[in-house]
Amino acid sequence: MLWDASVLDPIEGIRFHGMSIPDCQKQLTAAPGGKEIIAESMLWLLLTGKVPTEAETRQLSRELAEKGDLPKHVVDLIDSLPQTLHPMTQLGMGVAALNHDSQFAAAYEKGIKKSEYWTHTLEDCINLIARLPALAARIYRNVYKPGTPLTGINKDLDLVGNYVNMLGYGHNHDLTEYLRLYIAIHGDHEGGNASAHTAHLVGSTLSDPYLSYSAALFALAGPLHGLANQEVLRWQMNMQKEIGTNITHDNIKDFLWKTLKSGQVVPGHVYFDSVLVCLSISFSFYVDTATFCDTRPELLADPVIQLVKKTSEVAPDVLKEHGKTKNPYPNVDAASGCVLYHYGLTEFKYYTVIFGVSRSLGALTQLVWARALGLPLERPKSLSIDAIQKLVEGQ
Known part of the structure; x- marks a missing residue:
């Protein structure tokens, strides 16, 4: 498949649009008072192939913060779920429910040109990335800290800074810095891994980004992948x-x-x-x-x-x-x-949710490019056991 943002090399490791992890740490913007890459700077790089200026990064942080609140129906849905339901199941359900407001789905229903698909897809992807911290934090609070109030979004903080605040660990600078690094560098691992590939596959049917990424999250929830x-x-x-x-x-x-x-x-x-x-x-x-x-x-x-x-x-x-x-x-x-x-985040079952917040950076930006380039429906050829046996015997 075509996957342009990251490439893996057996000797050099991963490169994001040609940049190694050390390159990214040197060139991508950190949060004020911090040293680690923030998600917004990595998102900009993955989406455009260019290193953002500090002003561009801060502007994106502000946009994501302004779009980060959850709609009431998603809050009500998450709050209604049993505490015993796995956090990844809740995350996937919450992301799928966000498709109620999908701009791509609404535009497609009205009838739009194929050349315009990517613009509505981009809007959905930015909105989804913006809302993931509030969704993931609400799940954490409901499951592990029931009854505690959820901190609101600070428009002056970066995406992960707000996420850690809403988790209840905003006082822990080192945890915040680690999660900035974690979420930035876990964002894209080529397209063949199970979660990214799932988003690509479901997106190729022209499902909206919310449905595509909810499917990716359920792939990420497997023990051989994100778990x-x-x-x-x-x-x-x-x-x-x-x-x-x-x-x-x-x-x-x-x-x-x-x-x-x-x-x-x-x-x-x-x-x-x-x-x-x-x-x-x-x-x-x-x-x-x-x-x-x-x-x-x-x-x-x-x-x-x-x-x-x-x-x-x-x-x-x-x-x-x-x-x-x-x-x-x-x-x-x-x-x-x-x-x-x-750093005190001791709830094992929640770790994959953090991975799910991160993986959105790569999987969703590639979905935008799939729509922009008009990539076709993904439909690999399947073989029966008899056909495979004949193929092997023929060798």
């Missing part, structure tokens, strides 16, 4: 419980073999994908998260983060010896969850 970061942290904490404070390479190695011999995978290291180029991104993001930790002594002193770092040193050799892992090196999920946990 992995909570599984990594759960596994690491089980290891910590078993080996205690005696964190040695030998003890970690024993626990790794225990996991593998029980028929389980090692979360955060085993990434099943047959194409090497799609694996390089995992290590790029792991290194970037590790670098964030390296600049903060309090993170390096955290026992769980120490365990993660030492596991990343031991696991590759164990997995190579085991022989069934295509890429034994740590991926992005190996480190991201433990940092969130350290």
Whole structure:
């Protein structure tokens, strides 16, 4: 498929319109008083291929803040859902319900030229990205902090600054900075991953962006995709419980073999994908998260983060010896969850919702370009088992 905003290289890692993660950190705008990339600057780059000025970034922040409030019917829907319903299910439902106000769907029903599809799609995508923090924060408060008031949107803050405020952690500057980095660099991972591909597929039917992205979120909710970061942290904490404070390479190695011999995978290291180029991104993001930790002594002193770092040193050799892992090196999920946990965001099931806020940056901008370029309905050829067997026998 055509996917223009990001490209993965097995040696260089990911590039966003030709820019590496370090390039982005140097050139893309940070929040006032912060150092990390903000979502708006990455969104501008992904959508246009150009680095925004600081003034352009601040203008986009203001626009997103002004459009960020949820309509009443979505508030009522989310507030009516049981606390026991998985946060990702709630997020997908909320995004789908936002299509009540889809400008693309309304314009298409009235009859518009195909050449105008992208303009209405862009409006929907900007509105959806703007509303995701309020939606995601409301779900968090309802499930984990019921009865606590939700902070309103501050028109002078960036998207993630408002998101963290609404979560109730606005006082935590380091968590805010980490989530700015996390959401910016998780925004686009080429188009072949399950969530981005789902948005592309559903969007190719001319479903509006809300329906397309709600489908993407349900793909992201799978344990082999976005749910992995909570599984990594759960596994690491089980290891910590078993080996205690005696964190040695030998003890970690024993626990790794225990996991593998029980028929389980090692979360955060085993990434099943047959194409090497799609694996390089995992290590790029792991290194970037590790670098964030390296600049903060309090993170390096955290026992769980120490365990993660030492596991990343031991696991590759164990997995190579085991022989069934295509890429034994740590991926992005190996480190991201433990940092969130350290900063007090301890609700595992919520981590994928944060990923869902981030992934919108890439999947939705590519949907705009798919409409602008008039890309066709996606319809891959399918084969029966008999046809596959004949194909194999013919080789």
